[in-house]
Amino acid sequence: MSEPESTQQRIVEVAAVFALRPDLGVTGPDSLRALLEGELGHEEALDRFVPLPKGGMARAMAPFSIYHICAGNLAISAETSLLLGLLLGSELIFKMPEVGLPDLERTVKGLPDSLRGKVTVLKQHDETLMQDSDAVVVFGSDQTVREVAQTVDWRQRFLAYGHKISFGYLPASADPAVWAELAVREILAYDQLGCLSPQSYLCEDPDSVPIFAFALAEALERTGLTPSQLPFEASALILEARQRAELAGDKVHVPRSVVGWTVVERKRNAIEPGPGFGFVEVVPLGDWTELLTPWLGYLSSVGVAAETVPVSILKFWQACGISRVCRMGRLQQPPLNWRHDGRPRLADLVTWQTMDPEIAPEAG
Amino acid sequence: MITLEQEIFEALRPDLPEAEFEALALKLFRHQAEHNAVYRGYLANTGVVAAAVKDWRGIPALPSRAFKQYRVATFPEGEAVRVFRTSGTTRAETGRHEFKNLEHYERAASGMFRAALAVDHRQVWLLLVPPPEDRPESSLSWMLDSLARTLAPGRVHWCVDREGRVDGGALRAAVQRCGEENQPVFLAGTSLALADFMEREDFLPLPEGSVVMDTGGFKGRQREVNPFLHYKQMSKVFGVDLRQIWNEYGMTEMSSQAYACVAEGIHRYPAWVRARLLDPATGREAAVGQRGLIQWIDLANVGSVLALATLDTAIADSGGLRMQGRVQGADLRGCSLAYEA
Numbered sequence: 001m002s003e004p005e006s007t008q009q010r011i012v013e014v015a016a017v018f019a020l021r022p023d024l025g026v027t028g029p030d031s032l033r034a035l036l037e038g039e040l041g042h043e044e045a046l047d048r049f050v051p052l053p054k055g056g057m058a059r060a061m062a063p064f065s066i067y068h069i070c071a072g073n074l075a076i077s078a079e080t081s082l083l084l085g086l087l088l089g090s091e092l093i094f095k096m097p098e099v100g101l102p103d104l105e106r107t108v109k110g111l112p113d114s115l116r117g118k119v120t121v122l123k124q125h126d127e128t129l130m131q132d133s134d135a136v137v138v139f140g141s142d143q144t145v146r147e148v149a150q151t152v153d154w155r156q157r158f159l160a161y162g163h164k165i166s167f168g169y170l171p172a173s174a175d176p177a178v179w180a181e182l183a184v185r186e187i188l189a190y191d192q193l194g195c196l197s198p199q200s201y202l203c204e205d206p207d208s209v210p211i212f213a214f215a216l217a218e219a220l221e222r223t224g225l226t227p228s229q230l231p232f233e234a235s236a237l238i239l240e241a242r243q244r245a246e247l248a249g250d251k252v253h254v255p256r257s258v259v260g261w262t263v264v265e266r267k268r269n270a271i272e273p274g275p276g277f278g279f280v281e282v283v284p285l286g287d288w289t290e291l292l293t294p295w296l297g298y299l300s301s302v303g304v305a306a307e308t309v310p311v312s313i314l315k316f317w318q319a320c321g322i323s324r325v326c327r328m329g330r331l332q333q334p335p336l337n338w339r340h341d342g343r344p345r346l347a348d349l350v351t352w353q354t355m356d357p358e359i360a361p362e363a364g
Numbered sequence: 365m366i367t368l369e370q371e372i373f374e375a376l377r378p379d380l381p382e383a384e385f386e387a388l389a390l391k392l393f394r395h396q397a398e399h400n401a402v403y404r405g406y407l408a409n410t411g412v413v414a415a416a417v418k419d420w421r422g423i424p425a426l427p428s429r430a431f432k433q434y435r436v437a438t439f440p441e442g443e444a445v446r447v448f449r450t451s452g453t454t455r456a457e458t459g460r461h462e463f464k465n466l467e468h469y470e471r472a473a474s475g476m477f478r479a480a481l482a483v484d485h486r487q488v489w490l491l492l493v494p495p496p497e498d499r500p501e502s503s504l505s506w507m508l509d510s511l512a513r514t515l516a517p518g519r520v521h522w523c524v525d526r527e528g529r530v531d532g533g534a535l536r537a538a539v540q541r542c543g544e545e546n547q548p549v550f551l552a553g554t555s556l557a558l559a560d561f562m563e564r565e566d567f568l569p570l571p572e573g574s575v576v577m578d579t580g581g582f583k584g585r586q587r588e589v590n591p592f593l594h595y596k597q598m599s600k601v602f603g604v605d606l607r608q609i610w611n612e613y614g615m616t617e618m619s620s621q622a623y624a625c626v627a628e629g630i631h632r633y634p635a636w637v638r639a640r641l642l643d644p645a646t647g648r649e650a651a652v653g654q655r656g657l658i659q660w661i662d663l664a665n666v667g668s669v670l671a672l673a674t675l676d677t678a679i680a681d682s683g684g685l686r687m688q689g690r691v692q693g694a695d696l697r698g699c700s701l702a703y704e705a
Contacts, residue, residue: 232677235644236657236691240675243427246409247402247434258647 007036007046007089013115014086017107023076024083025336032087038337039346046088046350055357060350062088063134063157069125069148070104071139072097073193073276077161078104081137084345086115093120093129127151135159135349159348161341164195164300165273168328169285170212172205174305180215182329186303187216187261188225189332192276195300195341196324196331199273199280202291206284210251213265213282217253220261220278230259230277237275238262245281271295288313292320300341303328368395369468372666376471378479380635389420389638389661392670399438402430403669420638421649425659425673428617431459436617436668439464448503450616451580461503461616464667466510472620472664473507474514476634480623481610483550483575488542489520490535492553492561494528503616504579508552516550530561539568548573551602554580555611559594562601569603576602579612581690595626613687617672619664622685630684636663639685641678655679655688 015029026032036043040060042050049057066085070078078094078101085092094104108119122129130136135157138148145160152158168183170176186198201216203209230238242262245252251265261278269286271294285291292299301324302317309325317325323342324334339345355361368391375388396403397414403426407414412424430436431450444462451458463469477483489512496505512520523535530553542549548571553561555578570576576598582589599606606627613631614621622633633639640649641656650656656679660672678685 230645232644232655233692236675236677239642239644239647239657240427240429240673240691243673244429247406247427247430249405249409251409259645 007044007087010087010089011036011043013112014083017086017111017115018083021079023333024080025334025338026083031336035336035346036087039344040350049355049361052354056355057361058352058354060352062090062350065091065093065133066135066137066349067093067095067130067133069095069136069138069140069144070097070101071141071144072099072101074139074190075101075103076190076194077139079107080345082107082119084349086111086118088346088349089118090135090349091118091120093122093126093133095122095125095130137161157349157351159343161195163298164341165199165271165295165298166196166301166303166331167271168198168201168303168305168331170201170203170205170208170305170328172208174208176203176208176212177215179305179328180212180219182305182327183216183303184219184223186329186331187220187280188223188278192274192278192280194332196334197276198303198331200271201280201282202285203282204285209265209282209284213251213253213263216280216282217261217263220263221255225260225278234275234277235259238277238279241274241279250281288316296320300324301326301331301334303331368392369465369666372663373468373471376468376475376634376636376664378475378635385636385638385663386420388663389423389670390417392663392666393417393420393423396438396669400436400669402426402434402436406430420661421640423661423671425640425661425671426669427673428615428675429459430669431461431617432457435460435462437462437464438667446506447501448506448616449501451502459616461668466506468664468666469507469619470510472634472636472662474511476621476623477511478515479634480625480632481575481577482608483515485515486573487516487519487548487550487575488538489516490538490549490551491520491522492524492530492535492551492557493522494524495522498526499528504554504614507614507621530557532561532564535561536565536568539570543569543571546571548575550575550577552577552579554578555582555589555594556580558598559589562597565601567601567603574602574604575608575610576604577610577612579614613676615672615674617665617668618660618662619666620662624684624687630681630686631678632684637661639678639680641680641685642673650680653679657691658685 011029011032015026015032018024018026019028033043044050045060046062049059052058068078068081082092105121108121136152137159138145139161142162145162149158170179183201190197201212203212242252245264250267253263255261264281266281266283269284269291271291272281299320299322302322303326305328323339372388372392375384394414397407406426407424410424417423443464446463446466448461449458491508493505493508496509499505521538523531523538525531551570558578595606595609598609607625609626611624611626612621620634620637622631624631638661640659642659643650643654644657655677658674658676658678662670675691677688677691679688
């Protein structure tokens with residue numbers, strides 16, 4: 001007997017596994033309880049009927065099995081899915097990308113037997129297993145998502161996480177030098193390949209552009225970090241993106257060693273995402289609509305160099321699909337209750353059985 | 365007094381000595397650095413002083429994408445006699461290459477084609493591309509037409525329909541007629557056109573002495589195509605030895621071409637062209653045997669820019685290039701946009 005019987009037992013086991021992973025936002029069992037309560041209304045909603053706010057009762061049912069198609073650029077997305085799936089108590093299947101995900105495979109291997117038995121890692125896609133799963137979760141390019149979506153049955157729960165970009169915003173009042181220091185960590189995390197990776201920093205005050213770009217370049221240089229063993233393609237795309245910026249007349253800051261980060265000082269109000277691996281642009285912010293319209297559908301999060309944001313800007317961002325706002329420097333550290341692409345991560349997976357107020361469950 | 369254009373024209377010959385290439389490359393570079401506004405701006409922004417460049421290897425290469433965004437020319441707008449456009453891949457934007465005259469282009473194309481391929485006055489030309497009157501902005505159509513006018517006058521069949529698709533019926537009929545008359549053919553088309561035709565045709569043997577040439581690779585094609593299997597199938601379908609199949613490397617932004625006999629797999633380029641392979645990680649020349657990004661120096665690009673940076677990759681081999689394909693993700697940019705599952 002290896003399967004935890006109740007949510008509480010799973011919470012304890014999952015918390016023990018992920019307690020040493022602050023990057024996933026787990027700080028202990030209580031953080032997982034809070035997550036369940038926040039998303040399902042009650043931490044025991046998966047085990048028993050719990051009262052609904054305005055009468056009646058409801059019990060959540062987790063998918064029996066969840067089939068994940070993982071992207072090659074980011075292991076943490078798959079690891080988060082592992083954490084959430086284990087918390088739900090579902091059978092979890094992970095189809096690896098061609099390049100593999102060593103971090104995820106290591107995490108799976110390190111699971112205690114009771115949880116390990118719930119997880120299957122596949123090198124090759126298994127269409128039958130996917131068709132038999134209650135839920136399908138896919139991470140990847142638009143094309144991958146589109147292809148998988150075509151094969152999923154409408155009865156299956158389908159969650160897709162495609163291309164997204166994030167950016168930083170410096171209001172006129174922000175001190176560029178101070179915020180540049182904080183921005184460095186979010187730029188370099190995960191090789192800048194995730195949806196929460198900032199591609200651009202938008203300066204409300206155009207005079208801040210060269211100051212912030214210079215400060216960012218200095219701060220990046222001070223880290224001494226250079227991406228190790230960059231794939232040929234990545235190096236080529238970085239070189240090409242630098243050339244493109246030079247062609248446009250933008251100033252390009254690079255490390256003394258040439259290899260590594262890039263800061264482009266743009267002259268115009270436009271977002272042009274880079275190839276990742278520490279490639280960012282600093283943009284003089286002009287008209288928001290003009291700036292964001294080309295990226296509608298692809299916007300994820302904003303890191304703000306301030307403690308407050310005018311409601312008018314927040315409303316506009318929301319209308320543009322921006323689903324998370326945080327302090328600059330914290331883009332890559334979303335809290336556990338973060339709503340990925342604006343959607344709850346557990347609640348989207350479960351199915352509810354509700355009982356009207358005039359009827360109640362009885363033992364037996 | 366001989367002009368620079370005339371000097372370059374005379375230099376487009378197979379026996380061009382290294383020293384003459386070097387001198388002309390530097391001369392043309394300085395001319396373009398002065399008269400090509402886009403190139404001049406690029407050099408200024410990258411801190412390059414033209415007078416300080418003393419070796420053709422030091423000539424900065426303009427990213428070929430510049431042709432998609434700007435007018436890359438040394439002569440005033442309105443003086444172009446011809447504009448070729450890039451076909452475009454997955455992005456909507458296409459590039460344009462303007463020519464003040466086509467003499468250099470014609471001489472470069474003809475010189476290398478004649479030197480590389482065993483195509484002479486015997487073959488009937490069966491071309492799987494639209495004729496230039498239908499596609500006046502296609503450099504491939506223009507080049508093949510220009511070559512055919514001198515090498516095969518009156519013996520050319522454009523085997524495509526009005527939409528530019530391969531006309532299988534016309535091709536089969538032409539091959540059959542040539543077979544009956546024991547007349548070898550020169551069959552040329554894009555890699556995509558030939559691959560599409562071979563999906564419908566199992567066996568269409570060409571008469572002895574025939575030559576097949578494809579060009580363009582498989583940009584924009586949904587499924588991946590293995591070049592080895594592609595040429596093996598070509599050999600089988602057309603009944604020709606791999607030594608009779610050639611691949612042309614060309615791009616709208618260049619005026620010269622490179623050719624590889626697929627049995628050997630090494631693209632060779634003319635004496636007026638140099639290829640520099642760049643290690644993208646360091647920005648310096650790739651080590652011997654190492655894959656690098658191709659930067660071309662093409663003297664025939666007299667009215668635009670002679671040094672071009674591309675995202676095509678190759679390994680230097682036996683005086684030529686073993687092509688390694690285009691950088692993956694080159695047309696998808698940004699964040700995870702550059703990465704596929």
